Amino acid sequence: MALPSGPVTTSSEAEAVLFDLVDVYDRAYEAAAAELSLSPAQACVLGRLDERRGMGALADELGCDASNVTQIVARLEALGLVTREPNPQDRRARLVARTPEGDEINRRFATAFTFARTAVGRLSPDEQDQLTALLRKALG
Amino acid sequence: MALPSGPVTTSSEAEAVLFDLVDVYDRAYEAAAAELSLSPAQACVLGRLDERRGMGALADELGCDASNVTQIVARLEALGLVTREPNPQDRRARLVARTPEGDEINRRFATAFTFARTAVGRLSPDEQDQLTALLRKALG
DNA sequence: AATGATCCTTGATTGACTCAAGTAAACAGG
DNA sequence: CCTGTTTACTTGAGTCAATCAAGGATCATT
Numbered sequence: 491m492a493l494p495s496g497p498v499t500t501s502s503e504a505e506a507v508l509f510d511l512v513d514v515y516d517r518a519y520e521a522a523a524a525e526l527s528l529s530p531a532q533a534c535v536l537g538r539l540d541e542r543r544g545m546g547a548l549a550d551e552l553g554c555d556a557s558n559v560t561q562i563v564a565r566l567e568a569l570g571l572v573t574r575e576p577n578p579q580d581r582r583a584r585l586v587a588r589t590p591e592g593d594e595i596n597r598r599f600a601t602a603f604t605f606a607r608t609a610v611g612r613l614s615p616d617e618q619d620q621l622t623a624l625l626r627k628a629l630g
Numbered sequence: 631m632a633l634p635s636g637p638v639t640t641s642s643e644a645e646a647v648l649f650d651l652v653d654v655y656d657r658a659y660e661a662a663a664a665e666l667s668l669s670p671a672q673a674c675v676l677g678r679l680d681e682r683r684g685m686g687a688l689a690d691e692l693g694c695d696a697s698n699v700t701q702i703v704a705r706l707e708a709l710g711l712v713t714r715e716p717n718p719q720d721r722r723a724r725l726v727a728r729t730p731e732g733d734e735i736n737r738r739f740a741t742a743f744t745f746a747r748t749a750v751g752r753l754s755p756d757e758q759d760q761l762t763a764l765l766r767k768a769l770g
Numbered sequence: 771a772a773t774g775a776t777c778c779t780t781g782a783t784t785g786a787c788t789c790a791a792g793t794a795a796a797c798a799g800g
Numbered sequence: 801c802c803t804g805t806t807t808a809c810t811t812g813a814g815t816c817a818a819t820c821a822a823g824g825a826t827c828a829t830t
Contacts, residue, residue, distance in 0.1 A: 492818065493674045493692050495659040504758040505746040507765045512655045514769060515648070517693070519635035531786060534633045546808060552633050553657070558787055560810060565785080582795045582808045606645040609768040618644040621764045624757055625647045628749040629654060632787065671817060686777060698818055700779055705816080722777040722826045 492520065511609075518605035525602045526595055535562050536571060536596045542587035544577065571595055632660060651749075658745035665742045666735055675702050676711060676736050682727035684717065711735055 494513040500506040523533035538551060545563065549556040563586055566572040571592035577583040588596060610618055634653040640646040663673035678691060685703065689696040703726055706712040711732035717723040728736060750758055 492694050492698075493671045495656055495670060495674065501747070502750055502758065504750045504753070504762045507762050507769070508651075508655070508746050508750070510769060511648075511765055512652050515652045516635055516656070529785065530635060531633045534635065544808075545810095549809095554632055554786090555788055556809060557789085557811080561786075564810095577808095580796070580808080582793095584809070606648050607641065609770070610642055610644045610648070612768050612770055613644070613764065617764055617767070618642065620760065621768065622644045622647050624753065624761045624764065625651055627757070628752050628761070629647070629650060630749070630752055669816060684777075685779095689778095694817090695819055696778060697780080697820085701817075704779095717777095720777080720827070722824095724778070 492517075515605055519603060522599055522603035522605075526599055528595070528599070531562050532566055532569075532571075533599050535559070536566060536588065536592060537599065539572060539586060539588045539592070539596075542575075542585045544583045544585060546583070548586065566592070632657075655745055659743060662739055662743035662745075666739055668735070668739070671702050672706055672709075672711075673739050675699070676706060676728065676732060677739065679712060679726060679728045679732070679736075682715075682725045684723045684725060686723070688726065706732070 495509070500509060519533070520530050523530050528536070534552070535548065538548065545556060545559050549559045552559065563572060563574060567574055571589055573587050573589055574584045575587065577585050613621060635649070640649060660670050663670050666673070668676070674692070675688065678688065685696055685699050689699045692699065703712060703714060707714055710729060712726050712728055714724045714726055717725050753761060
C-alpha cells in the first residue's frame with residue numbers, strides 16, 4: 491500500500507499518533523524495499539524464508555491466496571533470490587529457499603529498513619518496556 | 631498492501647509488537663474497506679474529502695503521482711461517491727467533493743474501522759497519554 | 771503575443787491480489 | 801489395487817494500484 495491507512499477523523503490523540511506510526515512504518519518499509527529494487531511483497535516473502543518452506547505454508551502465514559504466493563515467488567526466482575526445489579517427501583509440494591544472493595539481499599534489506607530500530611532506539615530501555623506493555627494491552 | 635510489512639528478524643520485543651500493530655492495523659483497514667466494497671486506496675481518498683479539494687492537493691497529501699489520484703477518483707466517481715467539478719478560479723483544475731452517498735459510505739467506513747478506536751479504548755486515559763507520549767518520542 | 775510553468779488526463783507497463791479451473795500427487799475406503 | 805477425495809500448487813483471466821512518459825489546456829509572466 492502506498493496510500494496511507496487513514497485518517498478517517500480521529501477522535502483521540504492516541505488514535506492519530508497510531509495512524510502516523512502505521513503510515514510512517516509502511517512508507518519506510520516500502521522505501522527500504524525500493525532501495526533494493528524489491529516490491530514490499532517481495533521483501534516480505536524474502537524475509538520469511540529464514541528456513542525453507544512450502545508455498546502453502548507461506549500463503550497461510552501471509553494470509554493470502556496460494557496463487558499470489560506463486561507469482562511473487564516466481565518473480566523472486568527470476569531474480570535469482572530464491573529457489574523452488576521439489577519436496578522429496580511430497581512430490582506435489584515445493585520447498586522455497588533463499589539463495590545466497592537472496593540471503594545477501596535480505597540482509598541488506600534488514601539494514602536498510604531502519605525505521606522500527608530507530609524508533610525504538612529513541613526510547614530508554616524502561617520506555618521500551620512500557621511501550622511494549624501498552625501496545626500488547628491495546629492489541630488485546 | 632495485503633502482505634505484512636515485516637518481520638525481518640526483529641531484535642527487540644518492542645520492534646516485534648510494533649510490527650504486529652502495523653500488521654493488524656493494515657488488515658483491519660483493508661477489511662473495513664472491503665465491507666463497503668471499497669479498496670483501501672478508495673477508502674483513503676474518500677476519507678480525505680471532508681472538504682472539497684483539487685487533485686493536486688490530494689496527490690501531495692497522499693504522496694503519490696497525480697495520475698494515480700486521477701484513476702482512484704475516477705472509480706469513486708463511477709461509484710457515485712464523489713464529483714469532479716470544474717474550479718471556477720482555475721479552469722485547469724478540478725474540485726473533488728464527496729456526494730451525499732459518499733458521505734454516507736465514508737460514515738459507514740468510519741464505523742466499520744473499529745481497530746484504532748478499540749485498541750485505544752483498551753487503555754485507561756492515563757495509559758492513552760503515556761502511549762501517545764511514547765509514540766511521539768519514538769517517531770522523533 | 772510568446773514562453774514557460776502548472777493542473778490534470780491518457781496510455782502503457784508492472785505488480786499485487788483474487789477467483790475459478792486445472793494438473794498432479796497423496797491418501798483414503800472398499 | 802482401483803476409485804474417489806483431498807491436498808499442493810499452477811495457470812488464466814480480471815481488477816486495481818502505482819509509476820512514468822507524454823500531451824492538452826489553462827494560467828502567469830514578460
